[in-house]
Amino acid sequence: MCSFTVKADSKKNELSFHCRISPPFDPRTSPDGHHKYRPFIAIFDTGATHTVITQDIVEIFKLKATGVTNVYTANGKNTGASYYVNIALPNDKYGFVGHRVTRQQLPPGTDVLIGMDIIGLGDLAVTHQNGKTVFSFCYPSRELIDFAGALPVRLGTQKRRM
Secondary structure: EEEEEEEOOOOOOOEEEEEEEEEEOOOOOOHHHHHEEEEEEEEEOOOOOOOOEOOOHHHHOOOOOOOOEEEEEOOOEEEEEEEEEEEEEOOOOOEEEEEEEEEEOOOOOOOEEEEHHHHHOEEEEOOOOOOOOOOEEEEEOOOOOOOOOOOOOOOOOOOOOO
């Protein structure tokens, strides 16, 4: 189980945090393998279906591509090499083991983009109380968070008002 909270003293436009990445290894057969992890700056992106790493991470770990994946971004469709890595989120020793990621260019200062392939396995809450951004994530999902007080909204069934 993994859970963490990030607090900012101002309203933030991105959900950034430190994660750790390593080449893929099985912690059951190499329990001391946590030394292989290195820290990187990550962002959560709920609009991304999959997790992305940069070329820098590929080069640091000398990762070998396992295939090519179609990638759809705001700039259109392109392809990217895919790799397997271990991803440890804050407060997590091993995290997501042998997780498939794609190599793409990311904004300066960002090394890892965590997509819905990981976010969708847990619970994410974001608040902006008093102009300060706080976000919490836990994996696996623990409970239903319902800010609307049990008013159901089904995706695709709501009509837009113009």
